[in-house]
Amino acid sequence: MTTSTDAPRRTRIQQEKRELILEAALEVFSTNGFRGSTIDQIAEAAGMSKPNLLYYFRRKEDIHETLMQRLLDTWLAPLRELDDIGDPLTELRSYIRRKLEMARDFPRESRLFANEILQGAPRIMPLLAGELKTLVDEKAAVIKGWMRAGKIARTDPWHLIFSIWATTQHYADFDVQVRAVLGPNRGGDGRFEDAARFLEQLFLDGLKPKG
Amino acid sequence: MTTSTDAPRRTRIQQEKRELILEAALEVFSTNGFRGSTIDQIAEAAGMSKPNLLYYFRRKEDIHETLMQRLLDTWLAPLRELDDIGDPLTELRSYIRRKLEMARDFPRESRLFANEILQGAPRIMPLLAGELKTLVDEKAAVIKGWMRAGKIARTDPWHLIFSIWATTQHYADFDVQVRAVLGPNRGGDGRFEDAARFLEQLFLDGLKPKG
DNA sequence: CAAATTTTTGACCGATTGGACAAACGTTAG
DNA sequence: CTAACGTTTGTCCAATCGGTCAAAAATTTG
Numbered sequence: 173m174t175t176s177t178d179a180p181r182r183t184r185i186q187q188e189k190r191e192l193i194l195e196a197a198l199e200v201f202s203t204n205g206f207r208g209s210t211i212d213q214i215a216e217a218a219g220m221s222k223p224n225l226l227y228y229f230r231r232k233e234d235i236h237e238t239l240m241q242r243l244l245d246t247w248l249a250p251l252r253e254l255d256d257i258g259d260p261l262t263e264l265r266s267y268i269r270r271k272l273e274m275a276r277d278f279p280r281e282s283r284l285f286a287n288e289i290l291q292g293a294p295r296i297m298p299l300l301a302g303e304l305k306t307l308v309d310e311k312a313a314v315i316k317g318w319m320r321a322g323k324i325a326r327t328d329p330w331h332l333i334f335s336i337w338a339t340t341q342h343y344a345d346f347d348v349q350v351r352a353v354l355g356p357n358r359g360g361d362g363r364f365e366d367a368a369r370f371l372e373q374l375f376l377d378g379l380k381p382k383g
Numbered sequence: 384m385t386t387s388t389d390a391p392r393r394t395r396i397q398q399e400k401r402e403l404i405l406e407a408a409l410e411v412f413s414t415n416g417f418r419g420s421t422i423d424q425i426a427e428a429a430g431m432s433k434p435n436l437l438y439y440f441r442r443k444e445d446i447h448e449t450l451m452q453r454l455l456d457t458w459l460a461p462l463r464e465l466d467d468i469g470d471p472l473t474e475l476r477s478y479i480r481r482k483l484e485m486a487r488d489f490p491r492e493s494r495l496f497a498n499e500i501l502q503g504a505p506r507i508m509p510l511l512a513g514e515l516k517t518l519v520d521e522k523a524a525v526i527k528g529w530m531r532a533g534k535i536a537r538t539d540p541w542h543l544i545f546s547i548w549a550t551t552q553h554y555a556d557f558d559v560q561v562r563a564v565l566g567p568n569r570g571g572d573g574r575f576e577d578a579a580r581f582l583e584q585l586f587l588d589g590l591k592p593k594g
Numbered sequence: 595c596a597a598a599t600t601t602t603t604g605a606c607c608g609a610t611t612g613g614a615c616a617a618a619c620g621t622t623a624g
Numbered sequence: 625c626t627a628a629c630g631t632t633t634g635t636c637c638a639a640t641c642g643g644t645c646a647a648a649a650a651t652t653t654g
Contacts, residue, residue, distance in 0.1 A: 207419030300563035331581035342549035352511035378589035
């Protein structure tokens, strides 16, 4: 077999236009959800006509699917990097920092993912129970090792990972609320540094007074 | 004034049917979002015809609005209860527990709210910047008082509140993911008690080893 | 009871939706 | 140049959407 079925073999124009569509679709899907978004909206955001868009992606679902596939890879990268070498507390701290940076730099991806999960993850359920669970179980084992070695306090590794996801992604998914509550002064660009400082303290020392 | 304009004065049937519709709409809206939900779906879930439903709520938006108004009251109740009297750490711990119980007992309400915020809070933005911000600022002041008194560690009260919201609501909004990752054994009914134990330790002591 | 009122329904409407299609247009290799 | 191929568009379609309306059915009121 010289050319199998997997490599779509695309034109230069096809590559460019598909990229353009995916970028536009990320914007539209992440703010309106899948069912709330229309092909027309995506086409307009991508600067082309609806039939033209449908020339590159046959169905609306295909765009969403491609988007979700790419998303998961980059989204889980920080967790994959969580490694056994190096100081556990430092390792966890930098994982939190990286996740917070992703919430700051890729809020649309975070919202797209949140939208999918909120609606019961109809399109990525197998991935959650498969690839994701495997990865988390693996890293939970690493964390458990740290606990046994007395490097960090004993607690539930899975819920620890959940809490890191929850607190960091909150700044992307609930950004509107965060900014509204903080107000124009504290809700400016500095809010991510404030969040980073707070989360570091929370995860390392908790709230009990030092004395 | 005996009867002013504000009390709609409803029939017994009207009250019952409106309640039925709101219950059905909560189910549908929370899983499909506003634009992703259709009046037909809600009507069917409520066991009535579409025109019949529209007899009780003129527009789809009216249902959603009524739902959101009710939601916010009950949703912020735990924070309102956060009080200056009593031990600060106990007070915070019970606030976390109450929020977690709400995520367990009212996940649909949580998802409805999350859906609204995710899409930029188009319908409740004034409430966020008004009522909500006022309440949070007020409670942040209380927490700041505790810090000044040395009762809890010094940190950012606003981000502390955010982190409590994020971690607890995560178990409602991302329930599918949580259950998928924990698997059939650990993802059963006990997951909320595990979460409660973990969160208590996280917020009180952090991750540094006791040694 | 009967009249008045409230509730329910079937039929219908214009707008929007995802998508199909053939024809027109552009590009490129020989 | 020209034939082949890749790209773009206008037009169209069936399905679904939120919502209307008049009339039937059920209920309440006197």
